[in-house]
Amino acid sequence: MAKVLVVAEHDGAKLNAGTAKCVRCALGLEGAEITVAVFAADGAAVAAEAAGLTGVARVLRVDRPENAHALAAVLAPQVAQLAAPFSHVFGPSTTFGKDLMPRVAALLDAPQLSDVMAVESASRFRRPTYAGNAIVTVEVEAGLKIVATVRTASFEATPAGGAAAVESVAVNVPLPAHTRFAGVSAAKSDRPDLQSATRVVSGGRALGSAENFKLIYGLADRLGAAVGASRAAVDAGFAASDLQVGQTGKIIAPELYVAIGISGAIQHLTGIKDARTIVAINKDAEAPIFEVADVGLVGDLFAIVPELEKLLTA
Amino acid sequence: MKRILVCVKRVIDFNVRVRVKPDGSGVVTDGVKLSLNPFDEIALEEALRIKERGEAQEVVAVTIGPADCQQQLRTALAMGADRAIHVVHDGGVEPLTAARAFLQIIGREQPFLVLLGKQAIDDDNNQTGQMLAALWQRPQATFASKLELAGTTACVTREVDAGLETLEVDLPAVVTADLRLNEPRYVKLPDIMKAKKKPLDSVSLADLGVVPGARVRTVRTEPPAQRQRGIMVKDCGELVAELRKRGVL
Structure with a gap:
């Protein structure tokens, strides 16, 4: 036993x-x-x-x-x-x-x-x-x-x-004092935690700037979703590193994953392959993300995201 | 001498698309490019930067593996390590065995800092650094994205799920490198020539008094389950309708 x-x-x-x-x-x-x-x-x-x-x-x-x-x-x-x-x-x-x-x-x-x-x-x-x-x-x-x-x-x-x-219970073992906690800085957020959220909206390099990345936040808030980012978006400085989804970031399994402007590098796909439903929005119909997406939409994210937000509000 | 020990591993190059052998006995390694584990490269780069700042005098790289992994040690020397140690061993090395071997090297070299990658990208175990720190009875700071030395202590920023955590650890300590600690330098041709003249010592696992463990046996290796390609929709209206139909909205 x-x-x-x-x-x-x-x-x-x-x-x-x-x-x-x-x-x-x-x-x-x-x-x-x-x-x-x-x-x-x-x-x-x-x-x-x-x-x-x-x-x-x-x-x-x-x-x-x-x-x-x-x-x-x-x-x-x-x-x-x-x-x-x-x-x-x-x-x-x-x-x-x-x-x-x-x-x-x-x-x-x-x-x-x-x-x-x-x-x-x-x-x-x-x-x-x-x-x-x-x-x-x-x-x-x-x-x-x-x-x-x-x-x-x-x-x-x-x-x-x-x-x-x-x-x-009392555990009486001597404890070392050689390691000391000095602080933790977390991006304070009212949004769901990326690791445990049931819905996640992620943005990729195609967002183009940190300013444009706010589009992702808008849609995520509409869906009650956590925000994620591809490694390319993090490396480009559009999003904080703790938002990174993928093999070298967070491996997640939400009910709904929406990938926006993410081409779908292997290391990113590794982080999302247990998601229940994957939605991909990308202007490149050949992007590898469509190989794993349950629902794909080819088009300009800067037109699609605001329209989606509007539809979801209605 | 203020010395940093960097433990490195040879792995299948991260650009290679790994394929599982049809008979399930492992992954294809014949003719496949082998390289230093990328996280170990980051660890080595950090050690070199510390030395270049004048906070250490010598950087020693150590690996465990068969004869031909001296090539990767030469790469470490070309990057800037002063010396290399090759613990010769054919066959697999379990993390606890690796930690025991590195502990013996620590005993010989007396480093004030030991750096490793957070994990090797082959087995993805993420164990050796922590095990080494435990056996050495010294602090560990894993997933480091920033490392500052201050006399007898080090301040390490760690990438944890909650955000960025900062630890203060007494030296000597074990630090494992995460992706954002630094960007490793490229090796230049003259450095490769110079590396050929740098000392590279060999020692066997048995010389170190370490008996390799074989307590975890791989029974079978399989490719992962593939996701099926789904459907394409034409516009936002269709997308929302499809998601409602599937009950995810």
């Missing part, structure tokens, strides 16, 4: 959607018993939210002032200590999980599987390599603890509706 420890990702107040996706992935292991660990300065609210996820058997709450910010060097020894009785340790394949989990794996002398996209058995998983161009099935040697990051775009979030017990 698989005993899975899922490391919760949160901002101190709310659980990140990636955690519920990790739980869903863990439910794919036969007879899985799932425990969620919440490391925080005060994890009451987050632990309560985790306890409500369907499929979670138990929530371990580790409150320490050092856990106010998610520093891999500080969290890893605590996760490793908690991990002793578990067969699997999962975290989301977000920058949080990618930073933390390998450090945990090294402390546990365990192999890590990155970006798990499917579970075949308790020791056999599928994951993407070569920017998603080759999918490998990997088998971990029997009897080893398995650390994994879960590709969030591959799993639906497990719904709320559970009622697991929350247990406060």
Whole structure:
């Protein structure tokens, strides 16, 4: 039987959607018993939210002032200590999980599987390599603890509706002071978060300028969508780098993805191939984005976008 | 001597369209161009810039791989690394094995900073830097887009999902490079000639006392599921009608 420890990702107040996706992935292991660990300065609210996820058997709450910010060097020894009785340790394949989990794996002398996209058995998983161009099935040697990051775009979030017990635990390991949080600057926005939005509107190089890129914001607001950008648009300075969608940016799986003035470089397509419906608007009928789009429209984006906005308002 | 160690990996060149072998045993590598992992190139560039600012005295590049990956080490030397170390090993190297080997090199070289790419673009594991920092019991700053040294500490800006995070870490530390840390320089012909005379030492994994792990076996390699080409609409009205029909609006 698989005993899975899922490391919760949160901002101190709310659980990140990636955690519920990790739980869903863990439910794919036969007879899985799932425990969620919440490391925080005060994890009451987050632990309560985790306890409500369907499929979670138990929530371990580790409150320490050092856990106010998610520093891999500080969290890893605590996760490793908690991990002793578990067969699997999962975290989301977000920058949080990618930073933390390998450090945990090294402390546990365990192999890590990155970006798990499917579970075949308790020791056999599928994951993407070569920017998603080759999918490998990997088998971990029997009897080893398995650390994994879960590709969030591959799993639906497990719904709320559970009622697991929350247990406060003390993890008494010495924590290093060599790594200190100095700040975070986020582009403050009332728009949905790109990573978890159900609708995303992205703009590419064809927008031509940061000024013109505002067109994308207008349409996104009309749709209640998050805003994304291609690497070309980011490199050209039209959009901030945290909006970048693609293999080297964010990999997303919204219900609706609207690509405007994006030609569709492989690395961009890798980031959107799990979207439910892809809409492409481009003046070049030969653009590769049309090869993957569910609905395509060839034309001038500077005419189409305002017209779409008008139609959606009506 | 203030030394920076840069760990690099040889990978299939990022411009190559990777193809899966029909028998599912891996990807096609015969006759395919091999290069330094692009993120490792960025890591090396950062090390060179630090040295050029006078904040380090020596840049050492290290790789693990078969005999012919010395070619990529020569590229690192041509970019400006002072020395290179080749840990000779045929066959695959798991991230934890790589981290153990690099830890041994750290023991020999005593760097004040270790730089790597955030991930190699072949296995896309994104593990080695973090594992190395854990084994070394030193700070890690992954996904770096800015690195400033200040005496015994470094200030690193990281590209995280929430935006840009800044960490202060004590040195020595491990920093992994993200795309926007810098733009690597082009290698000029005279530099390639000069690189041939730079020291390149070889050592085997066994010499370092590292036993390669083989705990994760690749059972099968497949191409990804392809999306089907959809339909084309003529105008905005048709587009909105189609999306309403599909229930996405």
